Amino acid sequence: MNSLLTDPTEFAGLLQNFFVDRLLQQKNVSPQTIKAYRDTFRLLLNYAERQKGKPPTKLTLNDFDATLILDFLGHLETERHNTVRSRNARFAAIRAFAKYISLQCPPALQLVQQILAIPMKRFEKPLIGFLSREEVQVLLAAPDNGTWYGRRDRIMFALLYNTGARVSEMISIRVADVTLGVTSSLRLHGKGRKQRTVPLWKETTAEIRDWVKYAELAPENPLVPTRSGGRPMTRTNVAERLALAVTKATNARA
Structure with a gap:
């Protein structure tokens, strides 16, 4: 041996x-x-x-x-x-x-x-569903804009809707990655150090500008932080907040 x-x-x-x-x-x-x-x-x-x-x-x-x-x-x-x-x-x-x-x-x-020699396991890829524009608007309006968490969640959902970013990309966004101006944009950091820049709608731009001022975020801070310590959210955090918003939006339409 x-x-x-x-x-x-x-x-x-x-x-x-x-x-x-x-x-x-x-x-x-x-x-x-x-x-x-x-x-x-x-x-x-x-x-x-x-x-x-x-x-x-x-x-x-x-x-x-x-x-x-x-x-x-x-x-x-x-x-x-x-x-x-x-x-x-x-x-x-x-x-x-x-x-x-x-x-x-x-x-x-x-x-x-x-x-x-051990093979990767095959699996069925599920069909991806989608929401109508009306359903998205109801979801975006679900968080309470009168609370810190609600305002943070509204920004979070707006970013996902506007940019089509993965959750991992969204939670890694820093304030410095956002360019606000006549033509606003956002820099996303993807897998394998890949970066891409996506335009922001006027509505999203206005909400980000108000949010950064309200939350007193510095350029190096995460754009969608946790409440304590200003740390980035995790994917689990995002899933939990999204589930709460879906429940609220569903009840509102019932």
């Missing part, structure tokens, strides 16, 4: 170098990708500790095999109730690490080949 496959320091070094050298220095991936990969390996290491009966500091390349990965993917779906899409995203991070191992540690090539 090759000592590289049974030495915990070899596995730990490869994992550290994968993040520091491969992802950050060589590929210069986005902070969102780093966070997603970090969360994947946090879950995987915790799962491996329970299954193997040893802490992450004692794990070896021999422990990082196809059986562990298959069981982990099943755990994501059955116990954590992840969707197939989420399961595949986690697996993509693991595959990237496996390919890195194959280049840095040839004795582990057979282990890597078995991991890479």
Whole structure:
């Protein structure tokens, strides 16, 4: 048995170098990708500790095999109730690490080949529904404009409607990303460090201008912050606020 496959320091070094050298220095991936990969390996290491009966500091390349990965993917779906899409995203991070191992540690090539032979799981892509203009207007009017939360939520929904931004793009918008003037626009930061600029309607421009003044936001602040500390909202926060607005809008039309 090759000592590289049974030495915990070899596995730990490869994992550290994968993040520091491969992802950050060589590929210069986005902070969102780093966070997603970090969360994947946090879950995987915790799962491996329970299954193997040893802490992450004692794990070896021999422990990082196809059986562990298959069981982990099943755990994501059955116990954590992840969707197939989420399961595949986690697996993509693991595959990237496996390919890195194959280049840095040839004795582990057979282990890597078995991991890479695991297929991504197919899934049905649901049809995307849509709201009529009247329904959108009812939703935009649902938040209470007399409260801080209501005004924040109105801006949030207006941005999503006006720009077609993903939620992850919307919550990352800083005040400095907004240009208000005769022709107003907004800079969005997408996946893979991609940026794009989209125009803003007059109504959206007016609401943003009033909101920034009302909330006393500085250029470096998130445009749609949390109430305490001025931190960016999370996707969970947005989903919760949207659910509340939908319930209110539905009751108003009933």
